[in-house]
Amino acid sequence: MKSISEEDLNCFIDALIQDETYEVHGVQSKGKRFVFAPLETAEHLRLEYDVTILPPKKYFLPQYENLMDFNLSQDFSVSPQKVDKPLILIGVHPYDIIALQQTDKVYLDDQKDDFYQKRRKNTLIIGVDIQNVSEHSFAGSLGTHYVDSGFDLMLTNIGKKYVITIGSKKGEKLVQRYAKVKDATDAEVKEIEKIRINTLNKFKKKVQVTDAAGWSSLLVSNYENSIWEEQSSKCMECSSCTMVCPTCFCYDVKDDVSLNMRDGSRIRTWDGCLLKDFTKVGSGEVFREDLKDRFRHRFFRKGNYLTERYGFIACVGCGRCSIACLPNIASPCDIINELSKSGGKGKRDTFFIKQKNKTDEKGIIHVPRRAIIKKIQKLTEWETLFTLEFEDKKPLGHKPGQFVELSIFGVGEAPFGISSPPSDDPQFDVVVRKVGNLTSKLFTLKKEDSVGIRGPLGNGFDMKEFKGKHIIFVSGGTGMIPMRSLIEYCLDKKNRDKFKYIKILYGAKRPCDVLFQDKIATWEKCDSVTCKLTVDTCQDGECWVGSVGLVTALFPKLEVDRIDPKNTKAVVIGPPVMFKFVIKCLQTIGIDDKDIYVSLERRMKCGVGKCGHCQINGVYCCKEGPVFNYAEIKNLPEAFE
Amino acid sequence: MSKPKVAFFDFASCEGCQLQIANLEEEILDLIQLVDVVSFREVMKEHAETYDIAFIEGSVMRPMDEERIKEIRKHAKILVALGACATIGGVNKIRNQWDVENVKKDVYGDAKIKGNKYFDVFPTKSVDEVVKVDFYIHGCPINRDEFKKVVVSLIMGKTPEIPTYPVCVECKKNENVCLFEQGKFCLGPITRAGCNAICPTNGSPCDGCRGILDKPQVECVQEVLDRYNLTYEDMKNRCIIYNYTKEEC
Numbered sequence: 001m002k003s004i005s006e007e008d009l010n011c012f013i014d015a016l017i018q019d020e021t022y023e024v025h026g027v028q029s030k031g032k033r034f035v036f037a038p039l040e041t042a043e044h045l046r047l048e049y050d051v052t053i054l055p056p057k058k059y060f061l062p063q064y065e066n067l068m069d070f071n072l073s074q075d076f077s078v079s080p081q082k083v084d085k086p087l088i089l090i091g092v093h094p095y096d097i098i099a100l101q102q103t104d105k106v107y108l109d110d111q112k113d114d115f116y117q118k119r120r121k122n123t124l125i126i127g128v129d130i131q132n133v134s135e136h137s138f139a140g141s142l143g144t145h146y147v148d149s150g151f152d153l154m155l156t157n158i159g160k161k162y163v164i165t166i167g168s169k170k171g172e173k174l175v176q177r178y179a180k181v182k183d184a185t186d187a188e189v190k191e192i193e194k195i196r197i198n199t200l201n202k203f204k205k206k207v208q209v210t211d212a213a214g215w216s217s218l219l220v221s222n223y224e225n226s227i228w229e230e231q232s233s234k235c236m237e238c239s240s241c242t243m244v245c246p247t248c249f250c251y252d253v254k255d256d257v258s259l260n261m262r263d264g265s266r267i268r269t270w271d272g273c274l275l276k277d278f279t280k281v282g283s284g285e286v287f288r289e290d291l292k293d294r295f296r297h298r299f300f301r302k303g304n305y306l307t308e309r310y311g312f313i314a315c316v317g318c319g320r321c322s323i324a325c326l327p328n329i330a331s332p333c334d335i336i337n338e339l340s341k342s343g344g345k346g347k348r349d350t351f352f353i354k355q356k357n358k359t360d361e362k363g364i365i366h367v368p369r370r371a372i373i374k375k376i377q378k379l380t381e382w383e384t385l386f387t388l389e390f391e392d393k394k395p396l397g398h399k400p401g402q403f404v405e406l407s408i409f410g411v412g413e414a415p416f417g418i419s420s421p422p423s424d425d426p427q428f429d430v431v432v433r434k435v436g437n438l439t440s441k442l443f444t445l446k447k448e449d450s451v452g453i454r455g456p457l458g459n460g461f462d463m464k465e466f467k468g469k470h471i472i473f474v475s476g477g478t479g480m481i482p483m484r485s486l487i488e489y490c491l492d493k494k495n496r497d498k499f500k501y502i503k504i505l506y507g508a509k510r511p512c513d514v515l516f517q518d519k520i521a522t523w524e525k526c527d528s529v530t531c532k533l534t535v536d537t538c539q540d541g542e543c544w545v546g547s548v549g550l551v552t553a554l555f556p557k558l559e560v561d562r563i564d565p566k567n568t569k570a571v572v573i574g575p576p577v578m579f580k581f582v583i584k585c586l587q588t589i590g591i592d593d594k595d596i597y598v599s600l601e602r603r604m605k606c607g608v609g610k611c612g613h614c615q616i617n618g619v620y621c622c623k624e625g626p627v628f629n630y631a632e633i634k635n636l637p638e639a640f641e
Numbered sequence: 642m643s644k645p646k647v648a649f650f651d652f653a654s655c656e657g658c659q660l661q662i663a664n665l666e667e668e669i670l671d672l673i674q675l676v677d678v679v680s681f682r683e684v685m686k687e688h689a690e691t692y693d694i695a696f697i698e699g700s701v702m703r704p705m706d707e708e709r710i711k712e713i714r715k716h717a718k719i720l721v722a723l724g725a726c727a728t729i730g731g732v733n734k735i736r737n738q739w740d741v742e743n744v745k746k747d748v749y750g751d752a753k754i755k756g757n758k759y760f761d762v763f764p765t766k767s768v769d770e771v772v773k774v775d776f777y778i779h780g781c782p783i784n785r786d787e788f789k790k791v792v793v794s795l796i797m798g799k800t801p802e803i804p805t806y807p808v809c810v811e812c813k814k815n816e817n818v819c820l821f822e823q824g825k826f827c828l829g830p831i832t833r834a835g836c837n838a839i840c841p842t843n844g845s846p847c848d849g850c851r852g853i854l855d856k857p858q859v860e861c862v863q864e865v866l867d868r869y870n871l872t873y874e875d876m877k878n879r880c881i882i883y884n885y886t887k888e889e890c
Binding site for chain 1: 790814
């Protein structure tokens with residue numbers, strides 16, 4: 001530890017500013033508030049600040065971050081973001097350092113985010129112990145008002161001097177090179193502790209429950225509490241609370257194209273779970289439409305979902321959300337205190353599922369690989385099959401049930417289920433329904449045109465679990481697209497003897513909407529396979545030999561006697577409304593919940609468990625799903641309701 | 642592919658939105674590479690009656706405007722409302738709070754305007770109150786970047802994405818000190834974003850020129866006014882600038 005006079009600290013900081021190898025940013029005033037901004041002189045630094053408007057996350061996950069540039073005049077030309085000049089960030093408060101450490105867990109621990117990692121490595125953090133406390137902050141009661149690691153240097157003001165705690169080699173070097181310091185005396189070091197206690201006493205706002213387990217269980221006990229309805233009725237849905245939050249890290253990704261129609265970039269920008277279109281998918285479905293649910297979701301992310309996953313309270317008590325929230329309903333402190341008064345009202349178990357198969361994206365996160373369209377086959381009025389192949393002819397290496405993120409530069413990116421079975425063949429199929437911008441554009445592409453592919457992503461089917469079993473496949477509508485991958489895997493000569501009787505139930509809207517008619521014809525001919533098809537409606541004159549009615553109506557036709565329900569697995573993929581009814585049918589014929597598998601649709605934007613859009617309660621559909629064992633998620637709120 | 646023919650038309654407006662396009666400066670060269678501008682009174686003399694995309698600036702105020710816009714709609718494959726006067730009626734709607742005859746009297750006094758079709762006004766209408774509007778470019782004036790995005794989208798065959806979230810989102814990203822904290826009533830929380838919060842970023846409260854969100858959440862209004870020592874009048878005055886409706890806002 002070192003000590004430095006205020007004057008020498010200013011000289012130190014001015015010397016850092018002079019060093020052109022670094023960008024130096026520090027806390028400065030903006031009106032009556034404070035912000036981190038480029039520092040011109042040490043005089044502008046306001047180390048006595050209470051809280052900044054935005055947390056330092058803006059340096060690691062910028063508001064608008066150019067992930068990659070592309071050139072539309074070429075078939076497939078992409079260059080990922082370049083590294084910026086190293087940054088020194090001066091005046092970071094302990095709670096913000098803790099927030100960054102939490103974000104590291106999310107962004108670096110599994111499936112590292114290359115862009116975030118580069119910025120983290122490229123930044124030196126000079127922290128400062130809190131001198132003035134914001135009236136909305138409750139960091140003291142959470143114990144986030146001080147920190148022992150996560151900084152390169154930590155400054156603690158003791159009267160006219162600062163004590164410098166060295167946190168890293170890099171920090172030490174800066175001090176050696178630029179700062180006129182003395183070794184801190186024992187008295188000075190002891191002063192740090194006093195200062196921190198003094199700070200602790202300045203917090204007017206206190207949260208009654210201070211441990212992660214306490215937050216988590218309190219929230220779970222109050223999932224159905226009327227507080228969410230009451231409080232959210234005052235919510236303006238502006239998502240300011242998530243924008244200013246140091247631990248909110250959800251984002252959206254959009255393509256920008258300049259007027260010359262040549263240069264473009266893929267931009268990552270902050271998104272907020274309070275916004276109504278946050279969970280909207282291409283077909284227009286919104287999965288968390290009710291404001292009450294979105295309002296609750298934010299608090300559950302803070303104190304339950306991320307808490308269960310990583311073990312920390314994803315709120316550091318900075319109080320920024322309360323400052324930003326006009327009706328003043330955003331403070332997790334207020335909610336937790338209110339709930340702790342009332343005890344439990346409306347318990348619902350929420351949980352997250354530990355990811356079974358790590359499906360890390362290869363290469364740089366978000367940067368797609370080039371794939372070439374090898375075949376285009378129109379299947380129905382709305383759906384077209386695209387056969388793709390990576391330019392290096394490497395097979396995709398997927399499991400049934402996995403998906404890819406397909407992108408067209410300038411238009412965007414969306415998830416698509418892989419329709420072909422796993423294979424060593426470099427070609428793979430996706431089937432696309434024309435619903436939005438991306439799919440419409442895809443329909444205009446021709447053979448040999450390029451698209452971007454990321455994947456395979458997500459949790460697919462573990463075929464070992466199906467070994468020696470009868471299998472019932474139930475699909476509705478486009479659910480047949482990923483189902484085909486699974487069916488063809490099972491019917492493949494190499495694998496067929498691993499499975500017993502196979503029953504395929506499939507419902508479509510109209511006869512002309514039935515996908516893979518030619519494939520189905522060959523499946524039907526296989527030994528020990530039954531295919532039953534149905535359509536919702538059949539017009540006069542339409543040729544149709546299957547049933548008419550919902551897919552559940554096919555169950556009486558299932559020759560149940562030929563399968564042993566105790567030795568049967570069932571797979572259900574279809575529109576959200578279908579699950580409840582089909583699963584009921586399966587249960588009726590004696591299939592156990594643990595033998596039922598489902599694949600769910602959500603807005604899987606990043607595909608790697610970061611952006612937050614596909615979250616079903618605490619579960620990331622893109623990582624822990626889209627394939628789930630029904631027994632594991634049947635009680636998961638938001639999954640089937 | 643031949644370039645789409647584009648025409649600009651103005652109704653009751655200051656033509657400032659078209660000026661924004663003229664102000665694209667060197668980028669206008671990129672623009673005319675993409676589209677064939679066949680009519681744009683503010684920058685050229687030529688005019689043609691055949692066009693694919695019509696950009697409409699201004700509000701509809703008179704029967705003759707109504708006829709004209711219906712005629713344009715017939716010719717245009719795509720009709721885009723350009724700027725607040727066209728998209729929401731904007732400042733032109735302020736006068737809807739008074740009776741038309743009284744307004745005429747106030748403005749023109751005893752001048753003989755009776756029977757003159759140019760003065761035959763009815764309460765202001767936005768373009769979509771008269772004809773179908775395919776796409777909206779909001780704002781007073783429009784944001785040039787958004788105009789470019791919409792043009793690029795139309796050329797690429799994309800549906801332009803107009804934000805469904807409020808200005809606060811962009812304002813927060815810009816790290817502004819909230820205008821409410823400065824004792825000013827700001828319409829940011831309920832106004833459609835897309836302007837990059839230009840007014841709050843430069844210290845002025847949002848006037849709502851991009852229109853109010855589809856379903857604004859306003860139950861907390863009184864609480865917010867109380868918390869920041871603002872009055873209902875503060876709010877009302879801010880609302881009527883661009884978003885006057887009969888029902889009050």
